[in-house]
Amino acid sequence: xxxxxxxxxxxxxxxxxxxxxxxxxxxxxxxxxxxxxxxxxxxxxxxxxxxxxxxxxxxxxxxxxxxxxxxxxxxxxxxxxxxxxxxxxxxxxxxxxxxxxxxxxxxxxxxxxxxxxxxxxxxxxxxxxxxxxxxxxxxxxxxxxxxxxxxxxxxxxxxxxxxxxxxxxxxxxxxxxxxxxxxxxxxxxxxxxxxxxxxxxxxxxxxxxxxxxxxxxxxxxxxxxxxxxxxxxxxxxxxxxxxxxxxxxxxxxxxxxxxxxxxxxxxxxxxxxxxxxxxxxxxxxxxxxxxxxxxxxxxxxxxxxxxxxxxxxxxxxxxxxxxxxxxxxxxxxxxxxxxxxxxxxxxxxxxxxxxxxxxxxxxxxxxxxxxxxxxxxxxxxxxxx
Numbered sequence: 001x002x003x004x005x006x007x008x009x010x011x012x013x014x015x016x017x018x019x020x021x022x023x024x025x026x027x028x029x030x031x032x033x034x035x036x037x038x039x040x041x042x043x044x045x046x047x048x049x050x051x052x053x054x055x056x057x058x059x060x061x062x063x064x065x066x067x068x069x070x071x072x073x074x075x076x077x078x079x080x081x082x083x084x085x086x087x088x089x090x091x092x093x094x095x096x097x098x099x100x101x102x103x104x105x106x107x108x109x110x111x112x113x114x115x116x117x118x119x120x121x122x123x124x125x126x127x128x129x130x131x132x133x134x135x136x137x138x139x140x141x142x143x144x145x146x147x148x149x150x151x152x153x154x155x156x157x158x159x160x161x162x163x164x165x166x167x168x169x170x171x172x173x174x175x176x177x178x179x180x181x182x183x184x185x186x187x188x189x190x191x192x193x194x195x196x197x198x199x200x201x202x203x204x205x206x207x208x209x210x211x212x213x214x215x216x217x218x219x220x221x222x223x224x225x226x227x228x229x230x231x232x233x234x235x236x237x238x239x240x241x242x243x244x245x246x247x248x249x250x251x252x253x254x255x256x257x258x259x260x261x262x263x264x265x266x267x268x269x270x271x272x273x274x275x276x277x278x279x280x281x282x283x284x285x286x287x288x289x290x291x292x293x294x295x296x297x298x299x300x301x302x303x304x305x306x307x308x309x310x311x312x313x314x315x316x317x318x319x320x321x322x323x324x325x326x327x328x329x330x331x332x333x334x335x336x337x338x339x340x341x342x343x344x345x346x347x348x349x350x351x352x353x354x355x356x357x358x359x360x361x362x363x364x365x366x367x368x369x370x371x372x373x374x375x376x377x378x379x380x381x382x383x384x385x
Contacts, residue, residue: 050341052088085383095140111171159214178211181229252285258308268330275336283341291320297351321377
């Protein structure tokens with residue numbers, strides 16, 4: 001009889017505890033904020049590392065029937081790079097290019113192939129008819145007579161049209177870069193930061209704001225990128241963009257050893273500084289390194305001298321691969337947010353016009369394919385997870 005009473009007490013206590021736990025769980029799951037709404041779920045932990053190649057030359061090269069190889073196996077370049085572990089393709093867009101390359105129609109066709117291959121699409125809008133870099137930010141010819149207010153309207157309308165065109169064709173970009181290498185602004189002279197008349201950040205900021213607003217109006221989930229074309233001074237540059245409304249999503253910098261110094265450790269320190277100071281992901285939007293100092297056409301190469309190299313990384317296939325592995329490791333191990341990335345510029349720019357062309361490639365010794373158009377080990381380094 002005594003045993004039965006003790007057992008009943010234990011059962012009764014257990015049931016009471018279970019009931020109490022249910023009440024606590026129900027209370028916590030139904031908690032609301034001051035407005036009576038359930039609290040939003042916590043944001044996901046960023047875990048996506050951008051492993052990107054810029055293949056902007058691919059549509060142009062395609063007309064020359066160039067075949068890319070993985071070993072001895074011919075493959076379409078998008079499938080080839082995806083098989084190597086690349087997850088994102090960067091593509092430039094020009095407003096009204098003279099030869100039609102990098103136009104919206106060409107980019108649209110290529111974007112369809114990118115999405116069909118299951119890759120993410122990074123759109124780099126130059127807001128020009130041609131190349132934009134720190135020393136050149138010419139307006140589209142059609143915008144030459146516009147004042148600042150008209151330029152702001154045009155940036156918004158043009159960007160919205162680009163986004164709408166791509167979205168309606170089911171190729172909405174995952175990332176949109178507002179301007180290219182905008183160290184000194186864009187759409188000069190109105191959007192120039194440093195000029196003989198002084199320093200003006202406001203005009204540039206207002207132009208960028210209109211680009212971001214247009215992207216977000218069409219596709220709120222598309223991440224916007226601002227690109228500074230080196231790492232030195234990047235903290236000062238992005239420090240001047242803290243008033244952007246709407247805000248941008250990702251900071252991008254470039255690192256080319258011949259022009260930006262030969263210290264990968266310094267790049268890592270700046271990535272850490274940027275991520276910690278501004279709380280945004282950082283991506284190396286452009287980098288490259290030679291696998292040889294030889295050439296495969298008669299177009300002068302941009303890099304071709306021994307003193308342009310980092311001593312630890314010779315201009316060999318293995319040296320190029322080691323450089324890229326070291327840079328990726330430096331970026332991934334930098335302090336701050338975990339959501340980083342690296343994009344290799346002109347990975348596809350082989351000597352596509354033949355060995356005697358004087359207007360071919362100035363980059364074939366820095367591409368990620370050798371002179372037989374076979375994928376180099378550096379492509380494995382970039383795609384390796």
